[in-house]
Amino acid sequence: MRVLDKMIYIVAFLGPLMTLPQLAEVWIARNVAGVSPITWGSYFILNIFWFVYGITHKEKPIIIASILWMVLDMLIVVGVFV
Numbered sequence: 486m487r488v489l490d491k492m493i494y495i496v497a498f499l500g501p502l503m504t505l506p507q508l509a510e511v512w513i514a515r516n517v518a519g520v521s522p523i524t525w526g527s528y529f530i531l532n533i534f535w536f537v538y539g540i541t542h543k544e545k546p547i548i549i550a551s552i553l554w555m556v557l558d559m560l561i562v563v564g565v566f567v
Contacts, residue, residue, distance in 0.1 A: 497546040501553035508557060511564035522565045529558035 510516050532554045539547030 493546040494549070497550035498553070500550060501557050504554075504557045504561070508560055508564070511561055517565045520561065520565050522562045525558050525561045525565070529555055529562065532558060 507520070511520060532551045535547055536551035536555065539545070539551055
């Protein structure tokens with residue numbers, strides 16, 4: 486159980502990090518073909534609920550992951566419109 490509790494912090498960072506190639510494609514390559522702002526905006530809204538859940542239950546991995554996801558989701562949405 487302790488190993489799993491420690492590993493979940495790694496997962497909390499790795500999951501959002503997997504979005505970095507999409508973020509680079511939007512911001513660096515300036516290629517937004519096939520990127521849906523509705524989808525990424527929906528991810529942002531859903532992550533608000535995860536964030537509130539994490540705070541309510543005092544679950545740091547969920548709080549960390551949801552904050553990272555919200556930042557990345559919003560950067561992608563903004564990048565599509567910029």
